Amino acid sequence: MRRYHYSGKSLAPILLLVSPFLLTGCVAAGAGAVAADAVVSPSEEAIQYVRTHDLKPYIGRAVERGDIVRGMSKEDVQFVKGDPRSIREREERTVWVYGTTTRVYFKNGEVVNH
Structure with missing residues (x-):
């Protein structure tokens, strides 16, 4: 073998x-x-914004992370992203445009899609 x-x-x-x-x-x-x-780690400004606004918990966490989520107000989005480059009104929706790829869609003043 x-x-x-x-x-x-x-x-x-x-x-x-x-x-x-x-x-x-x-x-x-x-x-x-x-x-x-x-x-x-959220910024001090984000922590202060969440403390001084009556936000749902999931929206407060999104603000602290710098994210956009459904249900946010226009004020919340403006705090997170700043002023949009342009605003478009379409039938029942408003579209905020940031750059070439980011769009935030509002209906009745709240984010419905982004």
């Missing part, structure tokens, strides 16, 4: 080819975690 001795040398080239991809994934995941932590 013939036995083969495994030297481990045949795996070395494969490991050399695969290891950069594995390490890149780890670094990217770590960088994403750090970036997410940085976004969580």
Whole structure:
């Protein structure tokens, strides 16, 4: 009976080819975690805005994160995003345009889509 001795040398080239991809994934995941932590801290202005306005809890959290969510008032959106580049009135909806890709749609003074 013939036995083969495994030297481990045949795996070395494969490991050399695969290891950069594995390490890149780890670094990217770590960088994403750090970036997410940085976004969580609300500004003092956002905290003050939430404290001084009667907001639903989910809207208050969105303001602190700098996000836009359904149900926000025009004042809330203006605080989070600033003044729109243009405002368009369409039938029952108002559209606030920010830049080339961001639009916020209002109906009866509240965000219905963004």
